[in-house]
Amino acid sequence: MELQTWIYLAVGGTFALYMGIAIWARAGSTKEFYVAGGGVNPIANGMATAADWMSAASFISMAGLIAFLGYNASPYLMGWTGGYVLLALLLAPYLRKFGKFTVPEFIGDRFYSRTARLVAVVCLIVASTTYVIGQMKGVGVAFGRFLEVEFETGILIGMTVVFFYAVIGGMKGITYTQIAQYVVLIFAYTVPAAFISLQLTGMPIPQLGLGSTLSDGSGIALLDKLDQTVTDLGFAKYTEPSGSRLNTFMLTLSLMIGTAGLPHVIIRFFTVPKVSDARKSAGWALVFIAILYTTAPAVGSMARMNLMDTIQTGPVGEETANIKYAERPGWFKRWENTGLLKFEDKNGDGRIQYYNDKNAEFAANAEAQYGWKGNEMVKVDRDIMVLANPEIAKLPNWVIALVAAGGLAAALSTAAGLLLAISSAISHDLLKRTFTPNISEKNELMAGRIAMATAVMIAGYLGMNPPGFAAQVVALAFGLAASSIFPVLMMGIFSKRINNVGAIAGMLAGLLSTLIYIFVFKGWFFIPGTNWFTNDAAHWFLGIAPESFGALGALINFGVATAVSRATAPPPQHIQDLVESVRIPKGAGGAVAH
Amino acid sequence: MSEKNNGVSQSDADQYWQANLKLLAKLLVVWFVVSFGFGILLVDVLNMVSIGGVKLGFFFAQQGSIYVFVLLIFVYVRQMNKLDKKFNVEED
Numbered sequence: 001m002e003l004q005t006w007i008y009l010a011v012g013g014t015f016a017l018y019m020g021i022a023i024w025a026r027a028g029s030t031k032e033f034y035v036a037g038g039g040v041n042p043i044a045n046g047m048a049t050a051a052d053w054m055s056a057a058s059f060i061s062m063a064g065l066i067a068f069l070g071y072n073a074s075p076y077l078m079g080w081t082g083g084y085v086l087l088a089l090l091l092a093p094y095l096r097k098f099g100k101f102t103v104p105e106f107i108g109d110r111f112y113s114r115t116a117r118l119v120a121v122v123c124l125i126v127a128s129t130t131y132v133i134g135q136m137k138g139v140g141v142a143f144g145r146f147l148e149v150e151f152e153t154g155i156l157i158g159m160t161v162v163f164f165y166a167v168i169g170g171m172k173g174i175t176y177t178q179i180a181q182y183v184v185l186i187f188a189y190t191v192p193a194a195f196i197s198l199q200l201t202g203m204p205i206p207q208l209g210l211g212s213t214l215s216d217g218s219g220i221a222l223l224d225k226l227d228q229t230v231t232d233l234g235f236a237k238y239t240e241p242s243g244s245r246l247n248t249f250m251l252t253l254s255l256m257i258g259t260a261g262l263p264h265v266i267i268r269f270f271t272v273p274k275v276s277d278a279r280k281s282a283g284w285a286l287v288f289i290a291i292l293y294t295t296a297p298a299v300g301s302m303a304r305m306n307l308m309d310t311i312q313t314g315p316v317g318e319e320t321a322n323i324k325y326a327e328r329p330g331w332f333k334r335w336e337n338t339g340l341l342k343f344e345d346k347n348g349d350g351r352i353q354y355y356n357d358k359n360a361e362f363a364a365n366a367e368a369q370y371g372w373k374g375n376e377m378v379k380v381d382r383d384i385m386v387l388a389n390p391e392i393a394k395l396p397n398w399v400i401a402l403v404a405a406g407g408l409a410a411a412l413s414t415a416a417g418l419l420l421a422i423s424s425a426i427s428h429d430l431l432k433r434t435f436t437p438n439i440s441e442k443n444e445l446m447a448g449r450i451a452m453a454t455a456v457m458i459a460g461y462l463g464m465n466p467p468g469f470a471a472q473v474v475a476l477a478f479g480l481a482a483s484s485i486f487p488v489l490m491m492g493i494f495s496k497r498i499n500n501v502g503a504i505a506g507m508l509a510g511l512l513s514t515l516i517y518i519f520v521f522k523g524w525f526f527i528p529g530t531n532w533f534t535n536d537a538a539h540w541f542l543g544i545a546p547e548s549f550g551a552l553g554a555l556i557n558f559g560v561a562t563a564v565s566r567a568t569a570p571p572p573q574h575i576q577d578l579v580e581s582v583r584i585p586k587g588a589g590g591a592v593a594h
Numbered sequence: 595m596s597e598k599n600n601g602v603s604q605s606d607a608d609q610y611w612q613a614n615l616k617l618l619a620k621l622l623v624v625w626f627v628v629s630f631g632f633g634i635l636l637v638d639v640l641n642m643v644s645i646g647g648v649k650l651g652f653f654f655a656q657q658g659s660i661y662v663f664v665l666l667i668f669v670y671v672r673q674m675n676k677l678d679k680k681f682n683v684e685e686d
Binding site: 066078089211212224239245252253279585 | 600601602607610611614618621622625629630633634635637638641644645646647648649652653655656657659660661663664666667668670671674675678683684685686
């Protein structure tokens with residue numbers, strides 16, 4: 001069958017499935033809309049959480065990031081999984097015991113303060129909105145590349161599908177579609193990975209293939225060969241660290257606590273029946289996430305190997321060892337058309353030279369000895385590593401179609417989870433708990449649906465017209481979650497002494513220090529040219545990049561909150577009792593409104 | 595809530611919490627050692643050893659730490675369920 005037919009079948013089929021689930025899982029009450037009725041099986045919730053968490057970036061970009069950064073991409077792998085240990089041990093069971101609908105609600109009640117609640121709502125909306133723009137862009141890109149429709153049309157189709165199941169089904173509809181989306185995305189990720197691993201190493205399990213010897217008869221281990229191939233061309237060693245160790249450490253820590261503090265992930269644990277289920281569910285979530293995250297390093301190294309081998313077919317320096325541009329493979333041509341690959345014949349020899357011309361010594365040597373005039377692969381987009389992988393490995397058309405459906409599943413599931421976090425913060429925290437406390441159940445549900453519909457449209461609009469800072473969202477979303485939300489939740493559970501003033505002062509100190517640190521290097525509100533310092537290691541405070549500052553922001557938050565609380569009156573008795581009751585599983589019951 | 599802590603005695607509640615904190619401390623030490631320790635701070639030393647074709651430091655940074663994370667959560671689930679029973683604070 002034609003590739004396009006397969007893709008229409010895969011994408012159309014999965015979309016029909018999501019729509020079907022939406023009709024079946026209508027939300028009839030606010031409890032169903034916010035927490036899927038509170039009766040979701042912990043393993044099913046683990047699966048939904050995994051889909052919620054793994055975004056377009058995890059699915060499409062992460063393996064490519066690893067392929068080009070090698071060891072230096074490790075903070076993303078450890079950070080985005082290690083955060084679940086913190087979530088499981090320090091937050092999820094207690095917040096489930098608290099038994100309300102949203103994250104700001106815990107902060108508002110525990111710190112008996114409307115201001116604290118509003119600060120939390122603002123952090124949540126900023127973090128989630130920036131994050132959702134990236135998902136919408138991912139939907140547009142996936143449609144554009146696979147179905148050859150306009151970027152905007154792609155986003156519109158994606159919006160319509162999310163609109164359908166998120167507005168009608170709320171958390172209930174989202175939960176069951178996320179389970180389906182997880183199955184689609186994990187299948188789409190691991191099938192090509194298994195084939196590629198099999199071809200390169202003879203081992204179909206990618207995680208084991210990573211440590212295997214190559215099946216080309218050389219007897220050399222994959223990673224040793226890769227280290228050799230890349231260093232022969234002037235690139236840094238794949239398996240060894242480079243750059244500041246302190247920055248690697250801080251980036252990993254920031255991503256971990258940021259992960260644990262992201263509201264759209266936390267609220268997934270409000271949907272399980274019991275406290276012990278919340279713990280178990282976090283474990284299962286990490287199992288399902290780890291399947292993709294331990295496959296990604298294999299995909300990354302193997303894709304890099306395949307790419308290098310395609311271009312440099314023999315010893316470096318031998319003229320015939322570089323592939324002729326005219327003889328480049330079919331996938332190369334196809335991806336050149338999308339602009340993700342770009343070749344420029346700098347020395348006019350009709351062959352492709354791909355090497356690290358930023359390595360001055362190697363570049364000078366290559367020019368003198370081989371007549372190379374610079375790296376001719378002027379653009380190799382990292383997303384290609386996953387998107388073109390099936391073609392590079394010559395896999396059948398249905399596998400390519402599956403990758404298209406998987407990328408869309410990853411983007412849509414994350415977008416829906418984020419949109420729910422945003423709309424529940426608006427309809428529940430702002431309306432019900434702050435401005436219109438007398439709103440009826442029916443009207444609150446309607447308000448939730450309107451908030452959701454509005455959020456979908458704003459997200460779609462921003463996806464089509466991304467603000468200049470769209471690329472910076474990771475730093476911003478994780479920085480906010482790490483520096484403001486995680487510390488205040490943790491202190492709310494583990495300390496009885498932190499009071500309202502302390503929590504607010506801590507949140508603001510963590511938030512502002514992180515925001516200012518990001519802005520002075522990346523420009524105020526990301527407006528180009530307004531940065532005070534050049535954004536490079538020489539100017540960073542102790543060599544810590546803006547992306548890695550969240551952990552320091554959290555430290556500032558903890559410090560300020562503790563100091564201010566010590567200097568002011570302790571929380572009233574009923575709040576201390578609340579903390580005691582949150583620490584004990586007994587008496588949880590379903591998530592309740594009041 | 596008619597009765598504080600749903601009928602759990604204050605001393606049970608306090609001991610349960612202390613046991614919980616102790617367990618957390620142990621698990622978080624392992625969490626720190628496999629990722630920040632083996633995967634980052636000691637990566638150069640561990641990379642001198644290769645097991646099954648992968649340098650050990652690199653392995654912990656991209657594979658090993660993730661497996662240990664999964665294990666840690668399930669150990670936590672098991673131990674907490676035991677503590678819940680021991681101090682009679684489990685859900686009905």
